[in-house]
Amino acid sequence: MELLKILLTCFIIGFAHGYRHYQDDLPNGDAVPHPCKSNFLWRGVGHKNPQGGGDRNPFGLDFQQVKQWTEELCQKDSDGDGMTNGQELGDPDCVWHPGNFPSRIKNITHPGICDPWGSPQCTAKNDWVSCTAGEFICNATKEPDVKSFTLRYPPTRVPPTETNYYCMPFDVSKYIDMSQDYHLIATKPEINNSNVMHHIVLFGCSDDAPMSDHATPCYMSQKGCNEVLGLWTLGLDGTCEYKDAGYRIGRTGSKKMVMQFHWTNPELRSDYVDSSGMTLYYTPKLRKYDAGFLFTGQVYLEIPPGVKRSTFESTCTEECTNKLMKGNIYITSGLSHMHYLGFNEQVDLFRNGERVTKVIDDSTYSYDNPQLKVYSTPVEMRQGDSLKTTCVYRSVSKTRTTMYGDGSYDEMCYGLFSYFPKQNMTGSCTTWKNFDLCQFANKDHIVSGCDIPMFENLTSPEMRAIVNEVMDSCNHYGPCRPECPAVLDRLNKHPCLQGELGELLLYGFAGGHDAEKIKFAHALRSCDKVEEPVYKFPLSASAACTASSVVAGIIVAVVTALVL
Known part of the structure; x- marks a missing residue:
């Protein structure tokens, strides 16, 4: 027990800056899950040492006596749950050194917290760990003129995929009188399934935005709903706006809203259901400014x-x-x-x-x-x-x-x-x-001499001629054809193919879902030297989706990504 107490005692001063050092000194030090907060990684901030003194170190391991990851520290069972520190951190053979990859990067557990969580033998050992989120405090919500309503998804099955974006529209006229304006001054999350909830974004919509009574898959936002009115992400208790400002809703503001969910389901479980939402606090006593x-x-x-x-x-x-x-x-x-x-x-x-x-x-x-x-x-x-x-x-x-x-x-x-x-x-x-x-x-959509709508539209006469010439002379796969360099040398002088603008446009083409645009982008790069690529196209499906097009993909992502 005395050894365990020593291991669980931290003598580190100035923890906030010291933790980054621990991440380097432990295998998978930056990938340890929190034992009782779903979707959280362990940061260790603010948990007090029960023996007195300062905060614990992030993992309950004494680096004052052991300055590095050694075989001795690796083979210890610091939390007394029957697994060595090395087994919990992905280095069961105790061979890891800083700068190398551990032998296992999945199924990592906390070496300083007894497992299984909540078991009788571990309850007393883990009583120093906080499992609760903070309390939402916003004094303005207690003012007599402030009212609230809650938007919530109906119980919705979470798909068995790692990342899911779902959107559901709401007609706010069901909750407030649309004959006047209001200011939205605060939002508070109502989390139903913390196993999957990653973030929520509340968007204001145009009057003609389509309505629905259920959530559907969406990419980052929904058409006609671009004004951010509120957000929640892991670790936030809610948002409380500045005393002189609020988001306008009602008669001249947003009458419709969309609530976008980002569900993270790394276990790919098919039995998760969620009906989370947000409580919105609003006032008819308009503040001085729109937020x-x-x-x-x-x-x-x-x-x-x-x-x-x-x-x-x-x-x-x-x-x-x-x-x-x-x-x-x-x-x-x-x-x-x-x-x-x-x-x-x-x-x-x-x-x-x-x-x-x-x-x-x-x-x-x-x-x-x-x-x-x-x-x-x-x-x-x-x-x-x-x-x-x-x-x-x-x-x-x-x-x-x-x-x-x-x-x-x-x-x-x-x-x-x-x-x-x-x-x-x-x-x-x-x-x-x-x-x-x-x-x-730009209102005319001309950027550095490039007509963006023309370049995005493969059926426009100018773009059709460019695409036909490239595809007739260049491979969209395989080696460079002998007749291709002369064509590319001339066409690469086109204003839409210059510098980072050209790189961005082709990045969007290559990462999108239009087969002809994908072939065109790769044909334009078919004669680049392999060792010195001019353009780097997306390497992952999610990055490809992000770059699906300049106007409809990247710019929408810029306006609506959360966070997110």
Whole structure:
């Protein structure tokens, strides 16, 4: 028992920054599931040592006495449940060394928590572990004029696939009087099946959006429903808007809404049913400003496996803020959004080339425990300012490249912000590599001399001629044909095939569902040197879906991805 107490005692000071070191020093250190919170990875923050002193270390293993993963530490059974630390962490033979991949990366269990959870022999040993989420506190919801209603899915079977996006529309006139306007000031999740719930996004819809009495599969959002009104993701207790702002619903605001669910079902179980939802708090006492929602970030990610640190950046440029903004806005809250490889995220506000402030400073990012930053004094953002988003990833337990995508085990890089007044900002501000996606906001849809609608439409006369010439001279599979280079040399000067714009358009073609576009994209690349590829096409199904088309895929994903 004394040895166990020593192993379960932490002498680490400044845990928040030290945990990242532990991830490197343990096999699968960044992939240990939480024992009693479904869909959570273990972060270990805030669990107090029952013997007194500071927080425990993340796994109850004493690294003050043992500075590295040794055979001695590997063979110990620190939690007394009959399995060695090595068996629980995927290194049963105790041969792992930092920088290598463990022999097993699945079915990982916690080496400092007794299993099976809830059994009589483990109850006392595990009483220091918190299994509850925090309480939602929003004082404004207690004001006498504030009312609420709850939107909830009917019991819906969760498909036996890893990632599922489902959407269900709601006619809000069933809950509120549409003869006047209201401000939506807070949302609270109502989670029915925590085994699968990953996130919820509430969208406001146009008046002509189609209605239904059941949930159906959707990709990130539903047609006609693009205005973000609320969100929940793992670790959040709810959202409470700034005192002077709210999302407009009712007579001149959203009359219809769609609630989008992201279910994660890594066990591929077919017996899961869910009827989660959201409670919406609203008031007829309109606040001073309408609230809006802003995304920044990078929508092209390619994270190599087995790397401690991969950094990706995106800048919402001065040109974009001048294009998208009609006046100053005031940011009231900020949330980092990456997935399980996410390690550190920063969003910096620049003015005239000088940094004004860090709008997000999330140096210990946790996917399952996001920290919503609420600004007591809203952060002013002016036309001509820029926002730089930096996302850092750790992939030490991955054996494959991770791409941007909507799945839980793909990756994202977003800063998510509430702001006011909504009228002063149109659209979000993201990049694909270094290409500003705000350029697609041009009313004439001409970008750098490229007519986007023409290029997307293979039946247009100009595009039909280009496609026919390429397919007549170049292979969409196999080696480069002798007559192909001369054709490509001329056609690659077309404005729609220049630089990162051309790369983005062909990325969308290659990752979509139109067979002719896929063949055309690969034929254009058929004479590239293998050792120096010009374009890298999607490597995963989810990344392919994300890139299905520029206008209908990437831009929609930019506007609606959560988080998400």
